[in-house]
Amino acid sequence: MLSRVAESLFWMSRYVERAENTARFLEVNFNLLLDLNDITEIDHPNYWSPLIRVTGDPANFTERYTEYNAHTVTDYLVFNRQNSNSINSSIGLARENARSIIDSISSEMWEQVNNLYHFLQSVTPQQVHNDPFSFYREIKNASHLFQGITDNIFSRTEEWDFIQIGKYLERADNTARLIDVKYHMLMPKEGQELDLVHDSFDTIQWMAVLKSCSALEAFRKVYLSKIDPENILWFLVLDRTFPRSIAFSVCAAQEALWRISGSSRHRYANNADRLIGKMEAELSYTSVEDMYRKGLHLYLEEIEVGLNRIGEQIHLLYFAYHTPKIEPHDIAEALPFTGLAGGRANWSQSQQQQQ
Amino acid sequence: MISLFERYDACPSRFFDEVLAPDGKPRGHYDKMVHRFGQFSLDDIRTRRQIVNIFFRNQGITFTVYGVEEGIERIFPFDLIPRIIPSHEWARIEKGLIQRITALNEFLADIYSTQKILKDRILPAELVLGSKHFRREFVGIKPPLGVYIHVTGSDIIRDAEGRYLVLEDNLRTPSGVSYMLQNRQALKRAFPVLFDRYKVRPIDNYPQELLRTLQEISPTSRPEPNVVLLTPGIYNSAYFEHSFLARQMGVELCEGRDLVVNNNKVYTRTTRGLQRVDVIYRRVDDDYLDPLVFRPDSKLGVAGLINAYRKGNVALANAIGTGVADDKVIYSFVPKIIRYYLGEEPILDNVDTWLASNPKDLKYILENLEKLVVKAANESGGYGMLVGPESTLEERERFAEKIVANPRNYIAQPTISLSRHPSFFNDCDLGGCHIDLRPYVLYGKSPTIVPGGLTRVALKRGSLVVNSSQGGGSKDTWVIDE
Numbered sequence: 001m002l003s004r005v006a007e008s009l010f011w012m013s014r015y016v017e018r019a020e021n022t023a024r025f026l027e028v029n030f031n032l033l034l035d036l037n038d039i040t041e042i043d044h045p046n047y048w049s050p051l052i053r054v055t056g057d058p059a060n061f062t063e064r065y066t067e068y069n070a071h072t073v074t075d076y077l078v079f080n081r082q083n084s085n086s087i088n089s090s091i092g093l094a095r096e097n098a099r100s101i102i103d104s105i106s107s108e109m110w111e112q113v114n115n116l117y118h119f120l121q122s123v124t125p126q127q128v129h130n131d132p133f134s135f136y137r138e139i140k141n142a143s144h145l146f147q148g149i150t151d152n153i154f155s156r157t158e159e160w161d162f163i164q165i166g167k168y169l170e171r172a173d174n175t176a177r178l179i180d181v182k183y184h185m186l187m188p189k190e191g192q193e194l195d196l197v198h199d200s201f202d203t204i205q206w207m208a209v210l211k212s213c214s215a216l217e218a219f220r221k222v223y224l225s226k227i228d229p230e231n232i233l234w235f236l237v238l239d240r241t242f243p244r245s246i247a248f249s250v251c252a253a254q255e256a257l258w259r260i261s262g263s264s265r266h267r268y269a270n271n272a273d274r275l276i277g278k279m280e281a282e283l284s285y286t287s288v289e290d291m292y293r294k295g296l297h298l299y300l301e302e303i304e305v306g307l308n309r310i311g312e313q314i315h316l317l318y319f320a321y322h323t324p325k326i327e328p329h330d331i332a333e334a335l336p337f338t339g340l341a342g343g344r345a346n347w348s349q350s351q352q353q354q355q
Numbered sequence: 356m357i358s359l360f361e362r363y364d365a366c367p368s369r370f371f372d373e374v375l376a377p378d379g380k381p382r383g384h385y386d387k388m389v390h391r392f393g394q395f396s397l398d399d400i401r402t403r404r405q406i407v408n409i410f411f412r413n414q415g416i417t418f419t420v421y422g423v424e425e426g427i428e429r430i431f432p433f434d435l436i437p438r439i440i441p442s443h444e445w446a447r448i449e450k451g452l453i454q455r456i457t458a459l460n461e462f463l464a465d466i467y468s469t470q471k472i473l474k475d476r477i478l479p480a481e482l483v484l485g486s487k488h489f490r491r492e493f494v495g496i497k498p499p500l501g502v503y504i505h506v507t508g509s510d511i512i513r514d515a516e517g518r519y520l521v522l523e524d525n526l527r528t529p530s531g532v533s534y535m536l537q538n539r540q541a542l543k544r545a546f547p548v549l550f551d552r553y554k555v556r557p558i559d560n561y562p563q564e565l566l567r568t569l570q571e572i573s574p575t576s577r578p579e580p581n582v583v584l585l586t587p588g589i590y591n592s593a594y595f596e597h598s599f600l601a602r603q604m605g606v607e608l609c610e611g612r613d614l615v616v617n618n619n620k621v622y623t624r625t626t627r628g629l630q631r632v633d634v635i636y637r638r639v640d641d642d643y644l645d646p647l648v649f650r651p652d653s654k655l656g657v658a659g660l661i662n663a664y665r666k667g668n669v670a671l672a673n674a675i676g677t678g679v680a681d682d683k684v685i686y687s688f689v690p691k692i693i694r695y696y697l698g699e700e701p702i703l704d705n706v707d708t709w710l711a712s713n714p715k716d717l718k719y720i721l722e723n724l725e726k727l728v729v730k731a732a733n734e735s736g737g738y739g740m741l742v743g744p745e746s747t748l749e750e751r752e753r754f755a756e757k758i759v760a761n762p763r764n765y766i767a768q769p770t771i772s773l774s775r776h777p778s779f780f781n782d783c784d785l786g787g788c789h790i791d792l793r794p795y796v797l798y799g800k801s802p803t804i805v806p807g808g809l810t811r812v813a814l815k816r817g818s819l820v821v822n823s824s825q826g827g828g829s830k831d832t833w834v835i836d837e
Binding site for chain 2: 004102162
């Protein structure tokens with residue numbers, strides 16, 4: 001398969017998943033706010049700035065908006081094309097990537113991405129403000145439909161594997177960030193160690209996090225009604241059966257990488273396989289106590305950095321194929337991969353294609 | 356005459372109508388078609404048009420209109436009534452085209468080697484060597500099998516007497532063949548019964564024939580030559596066709612950045628490393644092929660490609676520099692070229708052509724602008740032309756200045772009233788529309804033509820321009836055995 005095609009498949013899948021998760025980020029926040037005692041506080045910056053901190057770049061935000069509130073943050077994360085991670089940007093980029101490989105994907109997949117793009121063009125900020133839940137549900141459903149179509153009609157070839165890698169790396173990264181939102185919510189209490197006293201408000205917040213991962217019901221089946229932070233953390237980070245958990249996603253990405261390279265347990269063929277194997281093993285033997293000991297935020301951040309490094313290796317290995325004469329640093333310059341520099345992995349085929 | 360055709364006016368005094376003879380009766384080969392359409396009501400037509408539109412939309416058969424933001428994609432307009440060519444007429448077209456393409460290939464082989472035709476003073480050397488598309492750098496480089504023009508699409512028209520004439524030769528990267536194939540699919544869906552009644556020669560083997568042609572010109576001895584299709588990318592107006600042909604042939608669709616040249620060999624960059632390429636069916640113009648040789652600012656090409664080509668490590672279809680032979684000035688010499696290389700009389704005639712570079716012709720052109728069609732020698736797609744009878748005085752004056760400033764760049768032809776064919780306008784009203792015909796000639800070991808071609812139709816009432824970029828549409832084209 002052409003490297004360019006593999007790369008576009010990877011990013012198409014990644015950007016659809018990212019849009020879905022951005023919708024989930026916003027949804028968890030609305031969920032949390034509805035449980036506030038004092039509804040007038042809904043625009044309090046403390047409830048909105050963490051979203052920007054975990055999804056992107058606060059400096060980029062403050063350049064454009066004077067304050068953090070429901071309107072500005074929603075606008076930035078949903079509509080703003082200047083924010084390369086907004087839902088609008090993500091779907092635009094997913095569509096660009098899909099368009100460039102329209103002959104390699106099924107027409108149903110293309111139509112779904114294209115429909116979602118046109119749906120977004122038709123939505124106004126006022127509509128989102130009036131009924132945020134319908135809007136976010138629409139985005140999530142559209143992403144699920146895309147993945148369902150792919151699941152049901154796309155051949156299990158190398159192409160499929162690159163779609164899976166994109167999806168699961170993005171999902172693992174996003175679930176880590178989603179849990180981080182909760183961590184930042186507790187920031188006002190700073191000065192102490194992360195407060196794990198389980199007051200009722202805290203429980204409600206954790207339930208909101210579960211809901212936004214569509215994990216509440218799955219969680220209840222395992223833990224009945226015992227909602228405490230340790231169990232929830234275990235479930236979202238380490239559970240092997242729930243498809244949005246970090247461990248599940250890393251494992252799924254690893255399997256796809258193995259199918260491509262022929263690696264197996266204990267035998268890795270390349271650096272990407274080595275790094276993801278290391279992360280998978282780490283997740284297998286970690287406990288919630290380990291996370292606390294390290295500090296939850298730091299622990300999640302390390303996962304995010306690790307995932308970025310894996311993405312970078314995949315890029316070098318499969319997408320940026322180079323002739324022997326070219327030095328690695330040439331590639332770094334020639335291909336603006338912003339794996340680590342930008343905080344979140346970003347890459348668009350279209351950046352190279354403008355003529 | 357029955358129902359739908361009752362109100363149709365063929366204007367036999369002014370135009371050659373493809374379907375109706377001057378006495379108002381259908382021509383023999385159209386008899387069954389007219390009868391069948393006679394049984395349809397307007398609603399039937401609307402239903403079938405709907406079937407066809409859905410087919411085209413689902414296939415993503417669209418083209419991009421330039422100059423509109425975000426590249427507006429439109430469905431290529433398609434007319435439901437097929438154009439029918441009886442086999443005896445087709446036999447002549449086929450013979451004439453093969454003669455013409457063979458001679459033009461001889462001409463290119465000569466121009467890029469000994470230039471005998473110039474030494475024999477059959478053609479003025481300055482017209483050939485001064486052509487914008489003549490590539491001096493490639494004199495002395497012989498492509499595999501000595502073939503330069505592997506895929507061509509000459510435009511053929513019929514005049515008021517119904518004579519077939521060649522209007523221009525497209526020897527660089529002619530497009531539209533995907534519409535020829537898709538039109539057939541669409542019409543089979545809409546009118547299955549009609550196909551039953553005619554013996555329509557199939558065209559579906561075109562992609563296989565194209566692949567065979569491309570494999571035949573492989574310069575290497577590898578048993579399964581690796582053929583790729585090089586496209587300028589998704590922003591090109593013919594991108595749909597590129598991806599369609601690549602899929603139909605089962606070859607990789609590449610952009611310039613998918614290819615690398617190492618040690619004068621061309622490779623694709625794949626997830627499994629580099630893979631050798633033997634033949635490139637390129638839909639990129641000469642100028643953009645290699646930034647090291649042609650335009651340095653082009654990102655569409657592949658650095659080093661031309662050296663690999665010169666070394667004979669990769670074949671390009673079409674070869675570089677073929678544009679010199681479809682220059683509209685050279686066009687006027689094609690009958691001479693045929694006589695010179697083949698010793699035969701041309702089977703298909705040219706349209707009369709005046710060269711602005713010839714002082715006598717120039718005077719005639721300037722005096723008769725309102726009667727002529729003036730074309731820039733190197734433009735295509737209906738750009739840079741003046742249709743005399745449809746122009747204003749101001750337009751003619753502006754054009755006259757351009758001609759005088761650069762006479763080598765202009766030719767003029769009489770305004771031919773192209774033959775007309777009943778077609779449905781947007782509102783399903785039946786009217787006579789001007790048409791032409793573009794058959795596709797493939798040339799590997801020998802030239803072959805898939806029976807038929809793309810019939811383009813000027814669906815705007817009264818318009819003479821059939822190019823898709825200027826609001827033209829197309830028809831399915833049937834060559835039938837009688």
